[in-house]
Amino acid sequence: MVRQLEIPAGVVINRSDGADRPIREACRELDLPVLMTIPFDREIAAIQNRGGLIAREFEGWRSRFAALFREASALGEPA
């Protein structure tokens, strides 16, 4: 779909329990960069479930999301 529309794309793997090799291999085959991996974590789930933002409430994730935003914004630019 994104290829049809010629939109630059990357992947965020969510709720990862570490066993995501098949996904990473598929992304490599499709030439899609994996920009972030969010682990399955009860604390993350709890924050999300009550309507919070992990970027605001969970140590370390603010800078990770800022980096994700930078990388995603740069996807369309020539390397």
Place this chain on the structure above:
Amino acid sequence: MIRLAVVSGKGGTGKTVVTAAFAALNGNAQALADCDVEAANLEFLVSARWARASPFAGAETASIDPEKCWGCGRCAELCRFDAITVGDDAVAVCEPRDCEGCGLCERVCPSGAVSLQPRISGTVLRSATEFGPLSHARLRPGSGNSGLLVQTVKDQAVKHPGSAELLLIDGPPGIGFPLISTIGGVDAVVVVAEPSRSGLHDLRRVIGVCQPFGPRIFAVINRWDLDPMIGAEIEAECAARGVPVLGRIPFDPAVLETVRRGRPVTGTGSPAARALVGCWERLGTELGLACSPRSMTAG
């Protein structure tokens, strides 16, 4: 035949896992339908073997005969979707991706070069599974008409029911056209909810869409122990709306494990599997299905 659809307002709450579990637990003859045509994946949990595929044409798209086209550009000028361009060879060409099939170009073409042709936007499939025949589909990425494709999948399942006493439908998330197509004519709906703010919000919306259609509505709370407080709010919401909660399924790593292996979770005897057996027994009683669940260790 009792028609039962498993739906959710929010995506990712576990509809397909619940559907596959019910399919494995139901001891009666059944037919399966995957009406989540935009992301169909029930087939991966029920060991489907594709038996028959037929093209699905949901809409029409303009086709321009280069032999007849004068290159006047009238169609390109009037197409409000900018789907038509006139090339250097003075022949109009329609880009199907952008065409909405409105037919204006056909009407204004002075040379009769334009005709509307069926657009193949997916594939309707019939498969054999260990739990009964499965009707499902593949929607082409970017194609519309998913509501019509849902109807086609459902019609196919009902047309070849065999001796099925139950039609078990894996529904789409959301509250739009695919959902409405899915729940039209069903006897019962099971809403799979998760204990989150968005889960509660989407549960309200999906119940609101289902109620006017008149099916019996039940709920299952999945991964309820991730937030028992919101879980309790969801139960209160269900009680207030007269929606019986069939059970609470705990978060259980065995679910992910069995999904990876392409199996229903019910074979494991894990906490989620035991909860699903409870949900199924309650549902079977409510719907008057002869309830003799298959053995927990089956499959």
